Amino acid sequence: MKVPETEIQQAINDPRLQLAIYTATGRLIDHRAGVVSAEALPDYQALRDEAHAIKKHTIENLDYYLEQLESNVVAHGGKVVFCRTGEEAADFVLNLAKERDLHMLVKSKSMTSEEIHFNERLEKHHLEAIETDLGEYILQLAHQRPYHIVAPALHLTRYDVADVFTKELGVENEVAIEKQTKLARKVLRQKFLEAGIGVSGANFLIADSGAIVIVENEGNARLTTSTPKIHIAIAGIEKVIPRAQDLAVFLNLLGRSATGQPLTVYTSFLSGPRRESEIDGPDEFYLLLLDNGRTNLLADPEKRQSLFCIRCGACLNHCPVYRKIGGHNYPWVYSGPIGAIITPQFHGINQDTWLPFASSLCGACAEVCPVKIEIPKLLLKLREEVTEVKRRQCSDGLERFAFQLFAWVATHPKIYRFLANLGSIFFPLVPHIGPLKKWASQRSVPEPAKQSFHAWWASRKGSS
Amino acid sequence: MNTRVSLFVTCIVDQVFPQVGIAITQVLERLGYQVDFPSAQTCCGQPAFNSGYTDEARSIARHFLDVFRDSEHIIVPSGSCTSMISHHFADIFQHDPQLLAAAHALEPRVWEFSRFLLEVARVEDVGARFDGVVTYHDSCHALRELRIKSGPRTLLTKVQGLTLAEMSAAEECCGFGGTFSIKFPEVSGAMGRTKIEAIQKTGASTVVSIDSSCLMQLQGVIDRAGLPIRTMHLAEVLAAQ
Amino acid sequence: MVGVTEGFLVTAREQILGDIRRALGRAAGQPPLFEVAPLGSGELAAPSLRIPRSDGNLFVNLFVQKFENLGGKSFRVRDTSAAVPVIADLLVQKSAVASNSPFLRKCGVTGLPQVHAGFSERDELKKACSAADIGITSVDYALAETGSFVMLSSFNEARLVSLLPPAHIAIFPRSLILANLDQLLSMLPRPADQTSSMVLITGPSRTADIEQILVRGVHGPGEIYAVIVDQD
Numbered sequence: 001m002k003v004p005e006t007e008i009q010q011a012i013n014d015p016r017l018q019l020a021i022y023t024a025t026g027r028l029i030d031h032r033a034g035v036v037s038a039e040a041l042p043d044y045q046a047l048r049d050e051a052h053a054i055k056k057h058t059i060e061n062l063d064y065y066l067e068q069l070e071s072n073v074v075a076h077g078g079k080v081v082f083c084r085t086g087e088e089a090a091d092f093v094l095n096l097a098k099e100r101d102l103h104m105l106v107k108s109k110s111m112t113s114e115e116i117h118f119n120e121r122l123e124k125h126h127l128e129a130i131e132t133d134l135g136e137y138i139l140q141l142a143h144q145r146p147y148h149i150v151a152p153a154l155h156l157t158r159y160d161v162a163d164v165f166t167k168e169l170g171v172e173n174e175v176a177i178e179k180q181t182k183l184a185r186k187v188l189r190q191k192f193l194e195a196g197i198g199v200s201g202a203n204f205l206i207a208d209s210g211a212i213v214i215v216e217n218e219g220n221a222r223l224t225t226s227t228p229k230i231h232i233a234i235a236g237i238e239k240v241i242p243r244a245q246d247l248a249v250f251l252n253l254l255g256r257s258a259t260g261q262p263l264t265v266y267t268s269f270l271s272g273p274r275r276e277s278e279i280d281g282p283d284e285f286y287l288l289l290l291d292n293g294r295t296n297l298l299a300d301p302e303k304r305q306s307l308f309c310i311r312c313g314a315c316l317n318h319c320p321v322y323r324k325i326g327g328h329n330y331p332w333v334y335s336g337p338i339g340a341i342i343t344p345q346f347h348g349i350n351q352d353t354w355l356p357f358a359s360s361l362c363g364a365c366a367e368v369c370p371v372k373i374e375i376p377k378l379l380l381k382l383r384e385e386v387t388e389v390k391r392r393q394c395s396d397g398l399e400r401f402a403f404q405l406f407a408w409v410a411t412h413p414k415i416y417r418f419l420a421n422l423g424s425i426f427f428p429l430v431p432h433i434g435p436l437k438k439w440a441s442q443r444s445v446p447e448p449a450k451q452s453f454h455a456w457w458a459s460r461k462g463s464s
Numbered sequence: 465m466n467t468r469v470s471l472f473v474t475c476i477v478d479q480v481f482p483q484v485g486i487a488i489t490q491v492l493e494r495l496g497y498q499v500d501f502p503s504a505q506t507c508c509g510q511p512a513f514n515s516g517y518t519d520e521a522r523s524i525a526r527h528f529l530d531v532f533r534d535s536e537h538i539i540v541p542s543g544s545c546t547s548m549i550s551h552h553f554a555d556i557f558q559h560d561p562q563l564l565a566a567a568h569a570l571e572p573r574v575w576e577f578s579r580f581l582l583e584v585a586r587v588e589d590v591g592a593r594f595d596g597v598v599t600y601h602d603s604c605h606a607l608r609e610l611r612i613k614s615g616p617r618t619l620l621t622k623v624q625g626l627t628l629a630e631m632s633a634a635e636e637c638c639g640f641g642g643t644f645s646i647k648f649p650e651v652s653g654a655m656g657r658t659k660i661e662a663i664q665k666t667g668a669s670t671v672v673s674i675d676s677s678c679l680m681q682l683q684g685v686i687d688r689a690g691l692p693i694r695t696m697h698l699a700e701v702l703a704a705q
Numbered sequence: 706m707v708g709v710t711e712g713f714l715v716t717a718r719e720q721i722l723g724d725i726r727r728a729l730g731r732a733a734g735q736p737p738l739f740e741v742a743p744l745g746s747g748e749l750a751a752p753s754l755r756i757p758r759s760d761g762n763l764f765v766n767l768f769v770q771k772f773e774n775l776g777g778k779s780f781r782v783r784d785t786s787a788a789v790p791v792i793a794d795l796l797v798q799k800s801a802v803a804s805n806s807p808f809l810r811k812c813g814v815t816g817l818p819q820v821h822a823g824f825s826e827r828d829e830l831k832k833a834c835s836a837a838d839i840g841i842t843s844v845d846y847a848l849a850e851t852g853s854f855v856m857l858s859s860f861n862e863a864r865l866v867s868l869l870p871p872a873h874i875a876i877f878p879r880s881l882i883l884a885n886l887d888q889l890l891s892m893l894p895r896p897a898d899q900t901s902s903m904v905l906i907t908g909p910s911r912t913a914d915i916e917q918i919l920v921r922g923v924h925g926p927g928e929i930y931a932v933i934v935d936q937d
Contacts, residue, residue: 061737082718135914209897219925267905271897279863298728360641362604383516407520413504442653443684453482
């Protein structure tokens with residue numbers, strides 16, 4: 001896919017959208033800063049190191065921990081279903097619903113389910129999947145993709161929401177945000193009470209407990225996993241951590257990094273169907289473990305750290321590029337810096353070859369990543385790979401020639417100095433050279449110096 | 465004193481902003497150093513490396529190692545070039561033990577200019593005078609790879625007549641990113657404009673940085689907007705009297 | 706789910722685990738490898754737990770401060786007989802469901818006329834909680850640093866009482882207040898051994914999904930109250 005130039009330009013030239021993105025991410029930046037400061041969390045850097053180390057160990061021994069997870073889920077009365085693809089995951093749910101004659105299920109927020117187009121697959125077979133997270137519910141009604149990993153409806157105004165509700169729910173146009181929220185609560189409450197299946201994601205999978213952990217602020221995940229008689233959780237295989245105690249590291253990082261909350265409103269630690277003495281809770285629990293290409297990322301020892309991600313969204317918030325182009329201009333559901341490094345690894349380096357280059361390598365992402373993924377380093381690796389592919393395909397010849405020429409000149413000092421003196425002839429041409437035209441359209445082009453530093457130095461020495 | 469220091473001016477200073485090289489020379493000589501300029505120097509290879517052309521970057525980096533083999537102190541007026549040399553040469557030469565060793569031997573001898581002044585020359589006040597309100601832009605590589613933040617600010621506050629005003633988005637990227645600004649010009653321009661807005665709010669008439677590439681980006685956006693703000697390298701401010 | 710690999714039929718499970726092992730260069734049944742030699746036992750080094758020390762007062766004061774910052778309202782009472790009077794106002798013209806917690810019985814909550822208690826059947830409980838204005842529970846623990854309630858699902862504490870009604874009152878003894886999550890995990894290293902659901906409740910339900918404007922009471926209770934009893 002080519003760079004979505006028109007859409008990027010539209011996003012940049014839309015002052016309302018720019019303000020929405022900048023202030024929303026700005027707020028998340030400030031909130032995070034407040035709770036990871038040296039006063040608020042003196043152990044912040046140590047926690048990051050620990051989180052990285054635990055994830056590294058787990059990923060490097062992933063088969064072991066997945067088997068331990070599986071046996072503990074089963075020990076607590078649940079079932080584990082390994083799914084190679086999104087299709088397998090959707091098929092499992094469809095078959096189960098068919099078996100039980102169920103036509104509707106409720107869903108809590110899961111980026112993994114977006115990744116596999118879960119809702120669309122179900123709808124094709126007439127199984128209604130209702131999003132219950134407020135932002136996701138609005139997007140579902142509006143038929144849109146999430147804009148941000150943590151704040152999916154970042155780009156919408158209350159007027160957009162009012163119009164969506166009027167159009168899809170047939171209600172009077174209501175722009176008061178409190179009233180919009182109350183309406184969604186009322187509509188969705190009915191669904192929670194009626195649904196026979198609740199589908200959730202999972203932030204963490206706990207191997208030694210056979211448990212999943214879900215963090216949220218609204219309460220829809222608690223409801224999704226408590227009122228229906230069947231609970232199905234979908235999670236990527238990389239979500240597993242070894243022990244419940246490791247949550248002391250991860251839960252102290254996740255909320256803070258994502259929204260600036262030391263803990264989100266609800267943190268649920270769920271291990272299977274309700275126990276015998278418990279009054280409520282589901283009767284059946286299924287954990288769907290999804291591969292969908294994750295095993296491909298495992299093979300590369302340098303790049304497998306991409307799987308450490310705990311989906312906090314901090315890298316998006318701090319990325320100056322994300323803050324300008326917005327979430328919808330990334331080719332996949334995962335946007336921002338994490339999206340930029342995993343998309344080529346999942347979809348192949350030949351797709352979206354522009355993506356690893358859509359970064360100034362400022363490093364703000366790596367600075368805030370709670371699990372210390374070296375994002376700029378991986379972007380550079382991917383750039384190297386793209387360039388290799390193009391070399392073999394003999395494409396982008398002009399750029400390659402330019403860099404080869406540059407390297408030749410830079411390793412032949414006499415030629416370099418000679419050309420420098422001609423610089424004033426070449427620079428004015430810059431605005432007219434194809435690829436440089438657009439660069440020049442955004443700024444005044446600098447003029448080359450009348451006398452290079454080399455020449456100044458040489459003349460100075462001559463005169464002394 | 466007569467300690468020799470070698471100057472690596474960087475290709476952008478050499479070609480576009482030689483006054484920065486001249487200013488650095490003046491400041492170092494004023495402090496009693498003997499400045500040496502190996503004339504075979506060209507570039508550190510960063511543009512090629514950042515664009516994925518590792519082989520080309522490697523040949524340029526090899527040349528750099530040759531040119532500066534015998535230099536005791538290499539002074540660099542750029543955070544990004546310094547971090548290229550001290551952090552990324554190791555990546556470039558990872559498969560060549562000899563060159564890797566040479567790169568590692570070089571690392572402790574390479575100094576970004578402001579860091580050299582503070583940590584080797586051990587001066588904070590270089591006797592400069594510059595009247596006006598100045599704001600400082602943290603260039604990304606300097607800030608995040610070299611951890612340079614308070615140093616340049618300390619040097620600026622010791623300049624007579626200078627008032628330092630912090631901008632709200634000091635740590636945000638200016639949008640240059642080398643070939644990024646050519647491949648994604650609208651995004652680059654938009655990032656630059658965000659910085660300019662923050663600069664305007666400080667009331668500063670001058671923006672200072674330790675990276676000429678950032679200054680070039682910012683000045684370009686400033687001039688396009690027709691604003692009366694100028695950009696200066698830290699060295700130029702410290703050379704002013 | 707069955708697939709074909711090298712001519713043999715494999716399940717999705719076997720394929721995924723096989724792909725993982727191939728990618729990592731590991732063999733089936735191989736124990737985990739540790740890069741950094743741990744202290745002898747061959748186990749992954751335990752995570753550092755950061756547990757501040759305190760006298761009893763620090764924790765309760767900190768809990769109250771954090772709880773109220775989140776928008777909760779708290780009351781401190783001397784003993785169990787003083788609990789009901791402070792919540793009396795909240796119950797006026799309202800209906801409530803109470804959990805089966807013995808502590809609530811001790812406080813006299815279950816005897817109140819507007820309070821429906823003693824549910825042991827899921828559908829009845831669900832119906833009652835859907836209709837009630839207030840859910841009244843005790844807690845298993847509370848966390849001072851974050852102002853959180855910790856609730857383990859059990860016969861004494863059903864999930865829905867603190868979830869369905871739009872308001873939630875938790876009445877509990879001060880002695881249940883721990884320092885923080887780290888201390889909870891050190892005391893309860895395997896919550897799954899005890900319950901199918903452990904929930905940390907940190908403030909009223911909220912969202913900022915629309916224009917980043919904070920709204921309370923989205924799906925869970927929008928109003929929460931803590932009644933802390935000094936003497937058990």
